[in-house]
Amino acid sequence: MTAERPIRVLIAKPGLDGHDRGAKVVARALRDAGMEVIYTGIRQTPQMIAEAALQEDVQVVGLSILSGAHIELFPRVLEELRSRGVDDVLLFAGGIIPEVDVPQVKEMGFSAVFGPGTDTNDIIEFVKQHAPQRA
């Protein structure tokens, strides 16, 4: 298998909501598009997510959140990433993020926000186009 190197993606769910159907659908779609997806399960703390991103040296981190705590939790994830020197990952978000919050989430450093009803092909295209090179 000397085909092009697969993109490595971390899909994580910060916070306390236990619904990961959406995260799993995205993980599966990215896998079927030829990517290697590290899925860490529900109820992840910002430290756990950042540490997993560091150890796995992923190019992309996708956060799924349905609890409404994105404005509190996302900056803490970013802070944990930054404190570990992880400054070269592509970030995207999904789940229930109200339209009015999207500009603020993007300003934090998330390149895209994918809400309910998103075509998974759009997510695949986005990741393929923007994932930073690694090795």
Add this chain to the structure above:
Amino acid sequence: MDARALVEGIVRGDRRALARALTHVEADNATGREVLAALYPRTGRAQTIGVTGSAGAGKSTLVAALAREERRRGRSVGIIAVDPSSPFSHGAILGDRIRMQDLTGDGGVFMRSMASRGNLGGLSESAGGALDILDAAGFDVVILETVGAGQDEVEVANAAGTTVLVTNPSAGDEIQSMKAGLMEVAQVMVVNKADLAGADTAVAQLRALLAIAARSSWEPPILKAIARTGEGVADLVDAIDRHQQHLRDSTHAVDERRALAERQVVALARAALHREALVAANANGALASLVDDVALRTRDPRSAAEALLVAIRRAWTAEREVRP
């Protein structure tokens, strides 16, 4: 970061350098090879443990439990967990971290997930290199978890000092089918999920199989464990420690180390040869036209393979002549 910076970072204990070096090793690129070559003299200090067994046997849960017990004993732990790549999309879902969530925040643990990327021996081609990197980084214990393996995915034995085979109660037929392959490379056997019915029967079956196996200076212990609760895991770590001690003390230790080195070199050379041969076979269209002949049944596969070898040798000779 170039290879030198990565090596310096790893020696210093920089986890980000370690993570990035593993990426290069997995990509099998020039930087990765340089890092491996530079760090190899620092390897050989860690206890290396391979954990294998069929899909669903509880390997990930057991690896997490093992890591917890090693941490309790004050040892730092590196983990490489290999999951299968899809043969169609080449993508993979790497889910081993789910069972190791509580270890993620522990500075004495470093865990890396790898996809098998088309390799069929139970590991990925670069898993052995990744293990060396973690060894050189100074982890006291390095655990290598294979994909779900059944019979002859025995590569793990070429990479790790102690191979642990994980099986389950009521896996009777499976144990029967294990007579060759995995059974022979395991130095410690664990019947996991031992709270289920049939655990003692499984232990007895393993014991009966071992009784007819060839004798060696090490008799593989057969243990029961419940990885989910941690029951039996301390005994497992004791058994692994005893085997590692045996490796050091054995009068054959030097021979065994040499045999392992030979298997590693041969396996890597074989993989490289395979890749280069495929390139040569495709270069002049020889493979495609031979495949056409066989598909049309105007030629048999054996003579086609021989003709392909001739074509490969010719391509290599031509290549030698071009270069002065």
